[in-house]
Every structure is written in C-alpha cells, then in structure tokens.
Amino acid sequence: MTDTVLDKAALRRDLKAQRRRHVAALPDATRALLFRVPPATVARLITPGATVGLYRAGPDEAPAGAYARHFQENGHAIALPRFAARDAPMAFALHTDPNGESDLETGPFNLLQPRVDAPEVTPDVLIVPLVAFTADGARLGQGGGHYDRWLESHPGTIAIGLAWDIQLADELPSEAHDHPLTAVVTPTRVYGPFA
Ligand SMILES: Nc1nc2c(c(=O)[nH]1)N(C=O)[C@@H](CNc1ccc(C(=O)N[C@@H](CCC(=O)O)C(=O)O)cc1)CN2
Numbered sequence: 001m002t003d004t005v006l007d008k009a010a011l012r013r014d015l016k017a018q019r020r021r022h023v024a025a026l027p028d029a030t031r032a033l034l035f036r037v038p039p040a041t042v043a044r045l046i047t048p049g050a051t052v053g054l055y056r057a058g059p060d061e062a063p064a065g066a067y068a069r070h071f072q073e074n075g076h077a078i079a080l081p082r083f084a085a086r087d088a089p090m091a092f093a094l095h096t097d098p099n100g101e102s103d104l105e106t107g108p109f110n111l112l113q114p115r116v117d118a119p120e121v122t123p124d125v126l127i128v129p130l131v132a133f134t135a136d137g138a139r140l141g142q143g144g145g146h147y148d149r150w151l152e153s154h155p156g157t158i159a160i161g162l163a164w165d166i167q168l169a170d171e172l173p174s175e176a177h178d179h180p181l182t183a184v185v186t187p188t189r190v191y192g193p194f195a
C-alpha cells in the first residue's frame with residue numbers, strides 16, 4: 001500500500017472517533033435544529049426540477065433527512081444510494097417517503113436504502129456525507145471510493161458536502177481519483193461554492 005492509503009486509513013479512524021465524541025456531546029434538541037434547509041448560496045446551485053441524490057445518515061453523520069423532505073416539498077425527485085452487494089457499484093434509486101422512510105430497507109453497509117423495486121435514477125446533483133473536508137473542498141470519505149467512482153462516471157455532477165464544523169481538516173492526503181466538492185455546509189457556515 002502507498003503511504004497515502006495508509007495515511008487515509010489512520011486519519012479516518014481518528015477523525016471518526018472525533019466526530020463520535022462531538023455528536024455525543026450535542027444535545028438532541030440542538031441537533032434537531034441543524035441542517036433544516038440548504039443555505040441560499042447552495043440552494044442556487046440546484047436547478048428547478050433537478051433530481052437530488054442524498055444519503056441516509058448514520059448516527060454520527062450530519063443528518064440529511066430534513067433536506068430530503070425540503071427538496072421533495074419543492075418538487076424535486078430525490079434519490080438515495082443503493083447497493084446490490086458490498087462489492088457492487090453504488091447506484092441511486094428513487095426515495096419516495098422521506099417522512100416515514102417506509103420505502104427503505106437495510107442494505108449491505110448496514111445503511112437504509114431504497115428497496116429493490118424502487119426505480120434506479122441518475123441524480124443531477126449530490127448531497128454527500130464525508131469523514132473530513134478542507135476549506136477548499138477536498139473530501140475524505142469512508143474509503144469505499146463510492147462517490148469518487150460515481151462522480152468519475154457522471155462528469156458535470158456537482159457534489160455538496162454536509163458536515164459538522166469539527167470535520168474541517170487543515171489538509172487531506174490527495175489522490176488522482178479524488179473528486180472535489182463544490183461546497184460544504186456546516187451548522188455555522190458555508191465553504192464555497194468553489195468555481
Ligand atoms: N450515510 C452514508 N451513506 C453512504 C455513504 C456514507 O458514507 N454514509 N457512502 C460513502 O461512500 C456510501 C456507502 N459506502 C460506505 C462505505 C464504507 C462504509 C463503512 O466502512 N462502514 C463501517 C460501519 C458500517 C456499520 O456500522 O456496519 C464499516 O463497514 O465498518 C460505509 C458506507 C453510500 N452511502
């Protein structure tokens with residue numbers, strides 16, 4: 001393995017532990033008030049009628065459920081990642097019930113995902129989870145390379161990160177396949193949009 005790959009694995013472990021401590025210290029009521037609607041500078045990036053790819057957050061990730069409800073209320077089709085197996089490529093499928101999540105089931109990564117009968121769709125814009133980001137839009141993810149690969153095969157799709165402020169890193173190891181984010185939203189500010 002290259003040094004960058006080893007660096008990334010160690011970084012991920014440390015940053016995920018830091019994220020867990022941060023979220024555990026947040027009062028539930030505070031957490032419920034964050035990430036309600038996209039800030040205006042980010043909302044402007046999402047054209048009317050665009051299909052928006054979101055994610056179903058795990059316990060420590062920035063919650064994306066309110067954005068899902070907001071986009072649906074505003075006439076957007078919304079989609080979530082779906083995997084046929086752990087080693088299958090990431091696809092997106094239509095998410096129809098962001099309020100009740102009755103259309104989701106647990107998938108290979110222990111994440112809720114649309115059931116097999118939900119149609120596959122291609123989002124025009126992605127709201128993405130992350131382990132860490134930099135002030136100029138670099139992203140460190142879970143290490144599956146899922147978003148990098150998806151963005152590689154869908155050029156022109158913009159990706160907007162949602163994160164806790166403590167996920168900001170001074171710098172991150174970069175590899176040729178890494179795709180930059182167009183903006184990152186935290187509870188206190190927006191980084192970008194970058195050109
Ligand atoms: N909420 C969420 N959805 C997402 C991602 C993510 O980071 N967060 N992904 C980002 O690419 C994709 C899924 N990729 C993933 C790749 C690896 C692991 C992972 O290593 N998870 C841990 C813990 C899982 C568990 O609790 O069972 C693991 O498997 O050890 C998770 C997701 C698409 N959906």
Ligand SMILES: Nc1ncnc2c1ncn2[C@@H]1O[C@H](COP(=O)(O)OP(=O)(O)OP(=O)(O)O)[C@@H](O)[C@H]1O
Binds near residue numbers: 142143145152175178
């Ligand atoms: N476009 C690509 N084509 C082929 N392999 C890729 C591509 N992008 C990433 N990979 C591979 O995926 C693996 C993980 O990449 P990386 O560490 O950048 O993941 P990540 O962006 O942190 O994860 P994720 O996007 O799933 O949250 C690496 O082995 C990398 O070589």
